Amino acid sequence: MTVTNLEQRYEIVRGLIDNENWNALEEVLSKLPPVEIVEILEKLEEKDLLVIFTLFPNKEKAQIFGELSRDLQYYLFKSLERRSFSKVFEAMRSDERADFYQELTVDEQSALLPYLNKQVRSNVVELSGYDADSAGGIMTTDFATARNWMTVRETVDKVKKDSPSKKMIYYVYVVDDEKVLLGFVTLKDLILAELDDKIEDLMIVDFVAAKVDEDREAVARRIEKYNLVALPILNEERKLMGIVRHDDAIEVIVAEQTEDMEKMMGITSSSDEDDDEGYMDISVFRHFKKRILWLISLAMIGIVSGLILHHFEDALDQMVILAMYMPMLADTGGNAGSQASTVVIRALSLGEVTTNDWWKITFKEMRIALLLSICLSSIAFLKVTLLSFDSSLPGELTLSYVAFIISLALALQVVTSTMIGAGLPLIVKKLKGDPAVVASPAITTIVDVTGLLIYFGLATAFLLNAIA
Amino acid sequence: MTVTNLEQRYEIVRGLIDNENWNALEEVLSKLPPVEIVEILEKLEEKDLLVIFTLFPNKEKAQIFGELSRDLQYYLFKSLERRSFSKVFEAMRSDERADFYQELTVDEQSALLPYLNKQVRSNVVELSGYDADSAGGIMTTDFATARNWMTVRETVDKVKKDSPSKKMIYYVYVVDDEKVLLGFVTLKDLILAELDDKIEDLMIVDFVAAKVDEDREAVARRIEKYNLVALPILNEERKLMGIVRHDDAIEVIVAEQTEDMEKMMGITSSSDEDDDEGYMDISVFRHFKKRILWLISLAMIGIVSGLILHHFEDALDQMVILAMYMPMLADTGGNAGSQASTVVIRALSLGEVTTNDWWKITFKEMRIALLLSICLSSIAFLKVTLLSFDSSLPGELTLSYVAFIISLALALQVVTSTMIGAGLPLIVKKLKGDPAVVASPAITTIVDVTGLLIYFGLATAFLLNAIA
Numbered sequence: 043m044t045v046t047n048l049e050q051r052y053e054i055v056r057g058l059i060d061n062e063n064w065n066a067l068e069e070v071l072s073k074l075p076p077v078e079i080v081e082i083l084e085k086l087e088e089k090d091l092l093v094i095f096t097l098f099p100n101k102e103k104a105q106i107f108g109e110l111s112r113d114l115q116y117y118l119f120k121s122l123e124r125r126s127f128s129k130v131f132e133a134m135r136s137d138e139r140a141d142f143y144q145e146l147t148v149d150e151q152s153a154l155l156p157y158l159n160k161q162v163r164s165n166v167v168e169l170s171g172y173d174a175d176s177a178g179g180i181m182t183t184d185f186a187t188a189r190n191w192m193t194v195r196e197t198v199d200k201v202k203k204d205s206p207s208k209k210m211i212y213y214v215y216v217v218d219d220e221k222v223l224l225g226f227v228t229l230k231d232l233i234l235a236e237l238d239d240k241i242e243d244l245m246i247v248d249f250v251a252a253k254v255d256e257d258r259e260a261v262a263r264r265i266e267k268y269n270l271v272a273l274p275i276l277n278e279e280r281k282l283m284g285i286v287r288h289d290d291a292i293e294v295i296v297a298e299q300t301e302d303m304e305k306m307m308g309i310t311s312s313s314d315e316d317d318d319e320g321y322m323d324i325s326v327f328r329h330f331k332k333r334i335l336w337l338i339s340l341a342m343i344g345i346v347s348g349l350i351l352h353h354f355e356d357a358l359d360q361m362v363i364l365a366m367y368m369p370m371l372a373d374t375g376g377n378a379g380s381q382a383s384t385v386v387i388r389a390l391s392l393g394e395v396t397t398n399d400w401w402k403i404t405f406k407e408m409r410i411a412l413l414l415s416i417c418l419s420s421i422a423f424l425k426v427t428l429l430s431f432d433s434s435l436p437g438e439l440t441l442s443y444v445a446f447i448i449s450l451a452l453a454l455q456v457v458t459s460t461m462i463g464a465g466l467p468l469i470v471k472k473l474k475g476d477p478a479v480v481a482s483p484a485i486t487t488i489v490d491v492t493g494l495l496i497y498f499g500l501a502t503a504f505l506l507n508a509i510a
Numbered sequence: 511m512t513v514t515n516l517e518q519r520y521e522i523v524r525g526l527i528d529n530e531n532w533n534a535l536e537e538v539l540s541k542l543p544p545v546e547i548v549e550i551l552e553k554l555e556e557k558d559l560l561v562i563f564t565l566f567p568n569k570e571k572a573q574i575f576g577e578l579s580r581d582l583q584y585y586l587f588k589s590l591e592r593r594s595f596s597k598v599f600e601a602m603r604s605d606e607r608a609d610f611y612q613e614l615t616v617d618e619q620s621a622l623l624p625y626l627n628k629q630v631r632s633n634v635v636e637l638s639g640y641d642a643d644s645a646g647g648i649m650t651t652d653f654a655t656a657r658n659w660m661t662v663r664e665t666v667d668k669v670k671k672d673s674p675s676k677k678m679i680y681y682v683y684v685v686d687d688e689k690v691l692l693g694f695v696t697l698k699d700l701i702l703a704e705l706d707d708k709i710e711d712l713m714i715v716d717f718v719a720a721k722v723d724e725d726r727e728a729v730a731r732r733i734e735k736y737n738l739v740a741l742p743i744l745n746e747e748r749k750l751m752g753i754v755r756h757d758d759a760i761e762v763i764v765a766e767q768t769e770d771m772e773k774m775m776g777i778t779s780s781s782d783e784d785d786d787e788g789y790m791d792i793s794v795f796r797h798f799k800k801r802i803l804w805l806i807s808l809a810m811i812g813i814v815s816g817l818i819l820h821h822f823e824d825a826l827d828q829m830v831i832l833a834m835y836m837p838m839l840a841d842t843g844g845n846a847g848s849q850a851s852t853v854v855i856r857a858l859s860l861g862e863v864t865t866n867d868w869w870k871i872t873f874k875e876m877r878i879a880l881l882l883s884i885c886l887s888s889i890a891f892l893k894v895t896l897l898s899f900d901s902s903l904p905g906e907l908t909l910s911y912v913a914f915i916i917s918l919a920l921a922l923q924v925v926t927s928t929m930i931g932a933g934l935p936l937i938v939k940k941l942k943g944d945p946a947v948v949a950s951p952a953i954t955t956i957v958d959v960t961g962l963l964i965y966f967g968l969a970t971a972f973l974l975n976a977i978a
Binding site: 234250267289345367385 | 733770772797836848856857862885889890901
């Protein structure tokens with residue numbers, strides 16, 4: 043169990059480096075899991091990183107390298123002698139290896155390839171050919187196979203022979219001559235069986251799988267749904283091409299969630315860039331690019347609000363009290379609409395509802411909106427009467443009457459915004475789009491327009507006509 | 511591999527039920543994984559559900575029961591004879607069993623307990639004593655143990671004897687006389703070892719664990735970080751109390767994610783209600799309660815905007831053009847602030863940054879904000895000159911001058927909003943709060959206030975003074 047925290051571990055390592063006590067350092071580091079070693083390495087200067095990295099045997103180097111940030115990986119790739127780097131590279135997990143390889147330039151790739159053994163070379167080239175967003179892009183080819191005519195004893199011997207000691211195995215996949223997947227056995231079944239039992243009798247033939255070109259999120263959600271440790275990935279001929287592991291599924295789910303959240307705030311992500319990078323790894327200019335598109339689009343839609351306001355300039359001129367409560371109407375509408383869109387987008391993305399439930403969702407949101415609007419318009423009425431007690435009103439208008447019209451507008455605005463917030467994601471989903479794009483900023487901007495129309499519509503009908 | 515989709519499977523089952531062809535039905539269903547059986551059961555009427563449920567042997571019943579929605583679980587609990595229900599209950603996964611037990615009333619609990627065997631009874635009572643948000647609340651007690659002096663042969667025999675066939679095992683935990691955890695061996699190591707090898711020599715002693723009262727999200731994030739299949743849960747004396755599995759970790763991560771997203775939109779969740787329920791399971795009134803609190807709070811803060819506007823009523827009276835561009839300023843500020851808060855909240859929650867990085871984050875956001883404000887204020891300048899070409903301006907003011915002041919206000923507002931959006935989550939986190947509460951609606955409302963101050967501040971200084 044980890045008894046120290048990162049700061050303490052870092053201080054210990056720092057001290058040993060300063061004293062150049064390499065033996066003690068090796069001793070300390072060998073007890074830590076790779077992910078904790080990486081946390082320390084990322085705090086060190088590059089030259090120290092290089093020295094410490096070379097302390098480990100190739101297998102550990104490979105595990106550590108796989109967990110490092112892209113920048114540090116690239117630094118090591120550039121700093122290490124090509125032949126010794128190739129040994130590390132060969133020992134890496136096949137999916138992490140392909141991910142790194144894809145980041146290299148064509149020149150760097152061709153410089154690396156001759157140093158690799160034939161098997162690794164063809165594996166890397168094959169895996170890096172898949173789309174990063176597909177099952178192929180996240181699968182690993184490190185899995186154990188057996189044949190259906192084998193005994194348990196033969197299978198165990200084959201696993202011993204095939205599998206490098208550091209790689210995790212959960213299932214043994216049973217394939218035929220053509221590598222077509224027939225079924226699988228769990229390690230537990232292998233252990234519990236007798237050595238002379240036949241694989242054919244043990245294997246589970248009703249298995250869940252995915253195709254190599256399926257979307258990575260669908261693959262991750264399948265692993266989640268069926269509580270799997272690994273999911274076999276098949277090609278069109280049902281041949282076993284790789285497996286996607288439970289930890290890759292978590293990574294994908296977390297990355298897709300970040301993407302959804304960002305989309306909902308109008309932050310775009312471009313598919314040619316790595317979505318899995320952290321906040322600090324993304325440059326200022328790329329952050330800017332991710333945010334500006336929506337801000338500009340919304341400013342453009344905002345022109346419609348501007349035109350409506352321009353149209354009602356005279357009304358504002360006559361009754362400045364209307365201008366005072368415009369922000370309240372816009373904000374409350376925006377907030378109510380954003381809330382509705384958030385719950386609907388989330389329910390859609392978790393598969394709790396489908397677009398076929400549109401009527402049930404609409405009816406539910408309608409009732410929620412009515413409750414909200416009763417509450418909020420009462421508050422608005424009080425607010426207007428308290429804040430504007432000394433406002434000068436034109437004509438015969440009383441403050442309570444004006445407050446009533448403003449709070450009526452707010453009630454209508456809350457209902458409209460909630461329905462728009464709930465409805466737009468459903469429509470976008472129905473049109474095969476990603477509902478997360480109809481996000482908070484979009485809803486806010488759209489309900490601004492409806493809010494102004496409701497507000498000035500009611501004001502024209504009940505207030506301005508009264509004084510005209 | 512699943513060759514049919516849910517609709518097709520349902521139609522097949524529906525047809526067999528209508529023909530009362532129970533044998534064929536049993537045959538079809540026995541090939542499906544529990545989660546797919548549940549999908550079908552949830553589409554059936556309750557009486558059919560009951561008939562089909564009784565077709566399965568107890569172990570499958572237990573797996574299916576564990577996946578059903580709370581309502582259907584309760585219906586089966588009420589409909590089945592107590593003794594036969596207790597057999598299903600005993601065969602369930604210990605964590606799912608405790609979850610269901612916690613939902614029962616005290617009377618129902620005491621009615622069930624006498625039917626359970628002693629071991630299950632004490633296990634259920636123990637597990638349901640833990641806080642649902644803690645490691646204890648999500649852990650299962652279904653794990654395999656061995657002793658360090660055992661051989662591989664003895665361990666395999668013990669696993670065979672102890673573990674019910676349907677439960678998954680990934681690691682064998684090595685404990686001492688007092689159940690204190692000493693280390694673990696993977697099933698793969700057991701298979702690859704010789705039968706006479708000692709567990710002591712195989713076991714991994716540098717393991718990651720969690721305490722029974724730790725927060726469930728911290729536990730899930732640890733499983734994610736270390737790529738574990740299961741994490742051992744220890745009490746204060748380091749005794750092994752249970753394990754949390756990779757699939758439970760995914761569930762927690764998804765649930766916490768939904769909570770974060772909802773918090774960011776000002777949707778509250780109360781801890782006494784089940785956060786894991788879906789959109790449709792939550793009543794209209796509870797949806798209303800989850801949303802109204804923030805909407806009211808924000809309407810209250812909105813009074814400040816109202817007061818500011820009230821204060822500048824005369825200014826608006828003199829220059830209606832100011833009222834026209836107020837929504838643009840408020841919306842753009844709200845959107846820019848929400849974007850900044852989203853990325854910072856997400857980076858904090860994924861552990862990509864900590865509050866110690868505040869200076870780096872602030873500096874980065876400052877540069878992003880400057881780029882955004884240059885872009886957006888140029889657009890605002892164009893917008894004012896194009897839309898308000900026919901507005902009547904008081905005194906000597908030219909339209910370009912007014913447009914310049916408005917776009918300057920917008921630039922300042924974008925920078926201020928971005929800094930507030932990035933800064934507030936950091937401050938809340940520093941004060942040990944949950945950064946997700948300083949969410950889009952809160953930011954939108956707060957930057958409304960700053961926006962109005964900037965807008966009317968600049969207007970007073972450069973426009974109104976010029977005509978006074």
